Amino acid sequence: MTFKVFVDGQEGTTGLRIHEYLAARSDIEVLKIDADKRKDPAERSRLLNAADVAFLCLPDVASREAAFMVNNSNTCLIDASTAHRTAPGWAFGLPELARGQRGAIQASKRIANPGCHASAFILAVRPLVDAGLLPRDAAVSATSITGYSGGGKSMIADYEQQPLPAHLQAPRPYALGLKHKHLPEMAAHTGLANPPVFMPVVSSFYKGLAVSVPLHLSQLKAGTTPEQIQAALAAHYAGERFISVQPLREGEAGAFDVQACNDTNRVDIFVFASDSQVLLIARLDNLGKGASGAAVQSMNVHLGLEESLGLV
Numbered sequence: 001m002t003f004k005v006f007v008d009g010q011e012g013t014t015g016l017r018i019h020e021y022l023a024a025r026s027d028i029e030v031l032k033i034d035a036d037k038r039k040d041p042a043e044r045s046r047l048l049n050a051a052d053v054a055f056l057c058l059p060d061v062a063s064r065e066a067a068f069m070v071n072n073s074n075t076c077l078i079d080a081s082t083a084h085r086t087a088p089g090w091a092f093g094l095p096e097l098a099r100g101q102r103g104a105i106q107a108s109k110r111i112a113n114p115g116c117h118a119s120a121f122i123l124a125v126r127p128l129v130d131a132g133l134l135p136r137d138a139a140v141s142a143t144s145i146t147g148y149s150g151g152g153k154s155m156i157a158d159y160e161q162q163p164l165p166a167h168l169q170a171p172r173p174y175a176l177g178l179k180h181k182h183l184p185e186m187a188a189h190t191g192l193a194n195p196p197v198f199m200p201v202v203s204s205f206y207k208g209l210a211v212s213v214p215l216h217l218s219q220l221k222a223g224t225t226p227e228q229i230q231a232a233l234a235a236h237y238a239g240e241r242f243i244s245v246q247p248l249r250e251g252e253a254g255a256f257d258v259q260a261c262n263d264t265n266r267v268d269i270f271v272f273a274s275d276s277q278v279l280l281i282a283r284l285d286n287l288g289k290g291a292s293g294a295a296v297q298s299m300n301v302h303l304g305l306e307e308s309l310g311l312v
């Protein structure tokens with residue numbers, strides 16, 4: 001059996017990466033849109049409605065338009081944008097989130113792919129909330145170091161100028177209005193009452209991302225140890241192919257490699273610890289589990305296929 005798949009936004013960063021994943025698949029027929037019609041509403045609508053699965057790799061406004069264009073009950077939309085991640089009627093495309101999430105993704109014709117920073121944050125924090133170790137009203141903060149492909153074609157063009165302007169040669173904190181677009185999903189899908197104080201930092205490497213969440217042990221349920229935190233994460237993700245919870249790191253020396261999950265759909269989760277503090281770090285490829293790989297994984301789940309088909 002083959003499934004018809006359309007990528008709306010096929011020339012963009014996430015769309016191109018999804019095409020690379022699909023190119024190797026004999027069970028998928030990719031519906032292509034002519035280059036000169038890729039923003040033509042009638043042609044997009046025709047292909048969206050002809051597809052079994054359509055990936056929306058578009059700015060938010062165009063994703064909302066695409067969702068309105070679908071007028072049949074067969075097409076499953078998997079939206080890579082921020083438009084629908086906390087919207088009613090949309091399943092959050094993170095199968096490892098909690099028990100029951102795979103069923104929700106399989107049953108829904110509307111799947112919202114998580115944001116790249118949000119995926120890492122949620123995967124690190126949700127198990128601690130679920131286990132009762134991190135109170136729902138905890139005041140949490142997070143930092144993300146990310147490659148520039150996270151900003152799509154325009155940011156890639158900025159960073160690939162030759163010579164690279166001086167101001168782009170050093171890491172750049174952004175979203176300093178403290179209203180990053182991933183905050184709503186970070187709160188909604190961790191169960192925290194409030195989103196974190198969140199500062200992403202973009203730098204002059206193509207891809208790779210690591211979100212760090214510092215916690216004082218005094219913020220956690222009384223008596224919680226770093227060992228319990230690592231064990232809660234390991235238990236939550238036991239048997240998960242794409243989530244790798246690392247052994248507890250105490251007295252760790254050296255520096256962290258933000259790019260070590262690149263070209264995989266993997267998330268590595270670390271717990272670094274001292275006597276009174278822990279630092280959670282979740283690392284992923286922003287174009288892998290942070291976007292295109294996650295979208296393909298959700299498609300596999302939705303279609304009832306082997307979840308890891310085409311993914312490493």
Ligand SMILES: NC(=O)C1=CN([C@@H]2O[C@H](COP(=O)(O)OP(=O)(O)OC[C@H]3O[C@@H](n4cnc5c(N)ncnc54)[C@H](OP(=O)(O)O)[C@@H]3O)[C@@H](O)[C@H]2O)C=CC1
Nearest residue numbers: 009011012013014039057058062080081149150152153291
């Ligand atoms: N890059 C990443 O790591 C991640 C991206 N995302 C999200 O995924 C979505 C796509 O991002 P990304 O691929 O990086 O963005 P890009 O800017 O690289 O690509 C977006 C594509 O959409 C096209 N487009 C814009 N408007 C329309 C329209 N009305 N109809 C059809 N096509 C249109 C653009 O056309 P043109 O080529 O003419 O500009 C472009 O090719 C965004 O919502 C983004 O926030 C999510 C997670 C991670």
Ligand SMILES: CC(=O)N[C@@H](CCC(=O)OP(=O)(O)O)C(=O)O
Nearest residue numbers: 080081082115116117150151202
């Ligand atoms: C480096 C950079 O700019 N990254 C993007 C996030 C990419 C992502 O996850 O995007 P969506 O939420 O739009 O899907 C940002 O922080 O806005």
